Amino acid sequence: MQPTGVAAPLPGAVAAPRRRLRPSHLQQRNLWGLVFALPAMLLFAVFAIWPIAQTFYLSFFHFSVVEPPKPAGLENYRQIFSDGRFQSSLLTSVRYVLFTYVPVWVLALLLAMGLNTRVKGRSVFRTVYFVPVVMSWVVVSVIWKLIFHRNGLLNTMFLAPLGIGPQNWLTSTDLAPTAIVMMSIWKEVGFFMVVFLAGLQAIPSVYDEAARVDGSNGWQVFRYITLPLLQPTILFATVIGLITGLQVFIPQFVMTQGGPVDATLVLTLDIYQTAFVFLDGGKAAAMSVVLFFIIAAITLVQFRLYRSRAYG
Amino acid sequence: MSTDRIPLDALTRAGATRLPRRRFAQALAAAPLVAGAGGRLAVPARAQEKTQIKFWTHTHPPMVDQNKAMIAKFMEANPDIEVSYEIIPNMNFAEKMLSSMGTGTGPDVINMDDNQMRATYIPRGLVQEVDPAGLGFKSMDDLKAAYIPGALEGATVDGKVYGLPSEFNVTAFAINTAAFKEVGLDPATPPKTWDEVGTMGQKLVVKDGDTMTRRGFDFLYLHAGWYHNQLGTLLLQTGGSYVAPDGTTVTVNQPGAVEALQIWYDMINKYKIADPNVASREATVPYQDFIDGKVAMTLMNPWGMGLVTTGTPAYGNYAIVPLPQVHPDKPVNPLYAYYWALNAQTTDEKKKAAAFKLIAFLASDPGAWLKNVNFIQPKQGWNDLPEAKDFPFFDVWASEMLHGQFLPVTPKGPQIDDIMKQTIESSVLNGVAPQEAMDTAATQIEAVLKQA
Numbered sequence: 001m002q003p004t005g006v007a008a009p010l011p012g013a014v015a016a017p018r019r020r021l022r023p024s025h026l027q028q029r030n031l032w033g034l035v036f037a038l039p040a041m042l043l044f045a046v047f048a049i050w051p052i053a054q055t056f057y058l059s060f061f062h063f064s065v066v067e068p069p070k071p072a073g074l075e076n077y078r079q080i081f082s083d084g085r086f087q088s089s090l091l092t093s094v095r096y097v098l099f100t101y102v103p104v105w106v107l108a109l110l111l112a113m114g115l116n117t118r119v120k121g122r123s124v125f126r127t128v129y130f131v132p133v134v135m136s137w138v139v140v141s142v143i144w145k146l147i148f149h150r151n152g153l154l155n156t157m158f159l160a161p162l163g164i165g166p167q168n169w170l171t172s173t174d175l176a177p178t179a180i181v182m183m184s185i186w187k188e189v190g191f192f193m194v195v196f197l198a199g200l201q202a203i204p205s206v207y208d209e210a211a212r213v214d215g216s217n218g219w220q221v222f223r224y225i226t227l228p229l230l231q232p233t234i235l236f237a238t239v240i241g242l243i244t245g246l247q248v249f250i251p252q253f254v255m256t257q258g259g260p261v262d263a264t265l266v267l268t269l270d271i272y273q274t275a276f277v278f279l280d281g282g283k284a285a286a287m288s289v290v291l292f293f294i295i296a297a298i299t300l301v302q303f304r305l306y307r308s309r310a311y312g
Numbered sequence: 313m314s315t316d317r318i319p320l321d322a323l324t325r326a327g328a329t330r331l332p333r334r335r336f337a338q339a340l341a342a343a344p345l346v347a348g349a350g351g352r353l354a355v356p357a358r359a360q361e362k363t364q365i366k367f368w369t370h371t372h373p374p375m376v377d378q379n380k381a382m383i384a385k386f387m388e389a390n391p392d393i394e395v396s397y398e399i400i401p402n403m404n405f406a407e408k409m410l411s412s413m414g415t416g417t418g419p420d421v422i423n424m425d426d427n428q429m430r431a432t433y434i435p436r437g438l439v440q441e442v443d444p445a446g447l448g449f450k451s452m453d454d455l456k457a458a459y460i461p462g463a464l465e466g467a468t469v470d471g472k473v474y475g476l477p478s479e480f481n482v483t484a485f486a487i488n489t490a491a492f493k494e495v496g497l498d499p500a501t502p503p504k505t506w507d508e509v510g511t512m513g514q515k516l517v518v519k520d521g522d523t524m525t526r527r528g529f530d531f532l533y534l535h536a537g538w539y540h541n542q543l544g545t546l547l548l549q550t551g552g553s554y555v556a557p558d559g560t561t562v563t564v565n566q567p568g569a570v571e572a573l574q575i576w577y578d579m580i581n582k583y584k585i586a587d588p589n590v591a592s593r594e595a596t597v598p599y600q601d602f603i604d605g606k607v608a609m610t611l612m613n614p615w616g617m618g619l620v621t622t623g624t625p626a627y628g629n630y631a632i633v634p635l636p637q638v639h640p641d642k643p644v645n646p647l648y649a650y651y652w653a654l655n656a657q658t659t660d661e662k663k664k665a666a667a668f669k670l671i672a673f674l675a676s677d678p679g680a681w682l683k684n685v686n687f688i689q690p691k692q693g694w695n696d697l698p699e700a701k702d703f704p705f706f707d708v709w710a711s712e713m714l715h716g717q718f719l720p721v722t723p724k725g726p727q728i729d730d731i732m733k734q735t736i737e738s739s740v741l742n743g744v745a746p747q748e749a750m751d752t753a754a755t756q757i758e759a760v761l762k763q764a
Binding site (some may be wrong): 064065066067079149150151165167168171173174257259260261262272273275276277278279281 | 403406407410411413414432436437438499521522523535536588589726727729732734735739741742763
C-alpha cells in the first residue's frame, strides 16, 4: 500500500511543471514593512548618516564654511590637541556632565523610590516633577537667566531674607557654571525620575516580600534586591545622561554665550564658534569627530562594565 | 495635465471595509504628485514671471519698520520684482549670515557692518563690487562723488567699492540730564575726559545696599562685536592696537592698548561707577539701561536715539554731548557703518539688476531714514536736508563726525575679537590687572596668528 502523502515521482516520469514561487505571507509582510520604513530610513541616511560621514571627511580639510575645502591631512587634529581652548572646553563639558548628571541620577532615584510607594497625591508629584522636562531648553534658559540676574528672583527672594548678599550668578567665572548646573538639574531630574520609576515598577514585589520575610531591612533590600535588578535601567540612564550632557549646547548658548571668560564654554559651543564665528569648519569637524569618539568610547565602556557585572 | 487620480468612490463606496493594499500604496505614491501639481497650479502665472530676491538684515525695530515700508513701495513701483525680507536676531546675525552664504542659501542683498565687510566678506569674495550703472550712476566717480569723503571706506578694499552705506555712525556720549540736575551737576558742562567721567559718575551713582540701582556710567556687555567697538573707541584715543600694521607683530600688551583697558577697568574698580554684573545684555535694545534710567552716562550712536521712546524714563531727559577724550586737544571718534551689498552668489543678471535696483531705492531717501530711524546716510548735502534741521542734537553729531575714524581691521578678526572679549571680562569681572590681562591676550593672539 502506498503511504499517504506526497508520492515519489516514478523513475523516468516527466516532472510536472512546478508552481511559480510566490513570497510567503511573512515575506510579504516584511517587504511591506521595508517599504513603509524606507522613507524614514532615507531621511535618516540623508540627515544623519550623510552629515556624519561629511564631518569625518571635512575634518581632513581646511574649510572656512564659505570657501571650497583644501586638503589639510591631519593638521586640524594636530591643532586641536595643542589648543588650550579645546582642552578647556572639553574639561568644561566633562565637569558639566559630572556635576549635573550624578546629582540628577541620585535625586531621580530617590524621588522615584518615594513616588513608588502609596504616598498620597503621587500623581500630582509625578506631574510636577515632570513639567520641566516638557519645556523647551531655550524657554527654560531664558527664564533662569532672569532668575539668576543680580536683581533677579534668586538673589532678592531667597538669598536676601537669609542675609546673603546678591551673587553674580551669571557673570562670575566661579558661579556661572554652578548656575547652569543648578538649572540643568531642575530640568533633567523629572525625566530620569520617570525612567527609574518604570524600572522600579518592573521589579516583582515578591522579591521584596521574600527578603523582608527573611529579615532584611530596608537598606539591605535596596542594596541586594532593588539595585541589582535596576541595573539595566541604570545603564540606560547613565548612557542617556552622558550623551545628553556631552552634547549640551542651549543653556550655555542662551544664558552666558560661553562666558564669562570661557567659564561655561562647553565643547559643542566651542565647535559652533569655531565653525561659524571663526570660520574654521575643518577644525570644528575634527573637534566633532573627537567628541563622537569620546561619547562612543564612554558608551562602550559602560556596556562592557555592566555586561561583565551582569554575567561575571 | 494628466495625473493618476484615485477614484473617490474607491475610498467611500459602501461595502469597501478596507482599502486594498495596492490601492493604498498607489495613493501614497501619487499623493506628492497630486499635491505638487496642485501647488504649482495654485501659483498665479504672474508670480512666476516676477524676479524673486531675498534681503536680510539684523534686528533694529525702527529700521525694520522703515525697510518694510520702503520694500512695499518698491514692489508697488516694480511689480515685476518680489522682495522677501527676513530679520535675523542680533546675537547670531554674523553666524547665520555666514552659514547661509556657505550653503548657498543666503540672501541676494545683505546689510553688513564695515568690520565684517573688510575683515571677512570682501577678502573671501562673498560680496560683489557695486555696479554704478545698476545703482543709477553714470560712473564709479559719480557714485563716489555722491557721498561725503570717507563714507564708502568701510566697504572699500584695493580701491574697489562693495556696498552703499545704509547707516553711518559716529560714537558720541549721552547723559541723563535729569540725573545731572538731581545731583547738582550742570548738563551744559558734561565730562570732557574719562577722568571727569569717573569723578562726575561718582556723584551720579545711586545705591541700594551693595547694589547700584543707578550707575554713573557703564559700557555695554553684549557680543564680541560690541566689546570690539568699545575698546576700539578707547584704543583710537590712546593710540593702542591689537596688532601692528604689519599684521604679525602683536601690540596688545603695549602701553597704548593697556591704557585703553585701564580706563575701562578704572570705571569699575577705581571710580566704582560701573558694574558689569547688573548690566542688561539684550542686544536688540543695547541702551536699555540708559533708557530705563539705570545708567546716567553711556556711549551713544545716532540710531540709539530711536530706542528712547515716549514714556521711557530717559525720554526728554537726555542730551547728546561730545565723546570724552584721552587727549581733548586731539579728539578722535570711532566711525562705523553698515552697507547694503550684493551677494557674490547672485549671478543671475535679472536678479542682480533687481537687487541693485532695490539698493538704489533704499538709498534714495536719506531724509526718511534720518527722520524715522535716526540713520545718517552720508550723502553729500545730508546735513542740509529739512529732516537734518529737526534731527536731535544735529550739531553734536555733525561736529563729532569731523574727527571720525574707522577702526582698523586686524587679521583673524573674529578670533581676536573673541580673545579680547575674554580679556576684558577677565579684567573687569575678575579683577585681573590690565597689564596682566593684556599679556595673556598677547600670547593667545600670537598663537592665533601663527595658525594656518
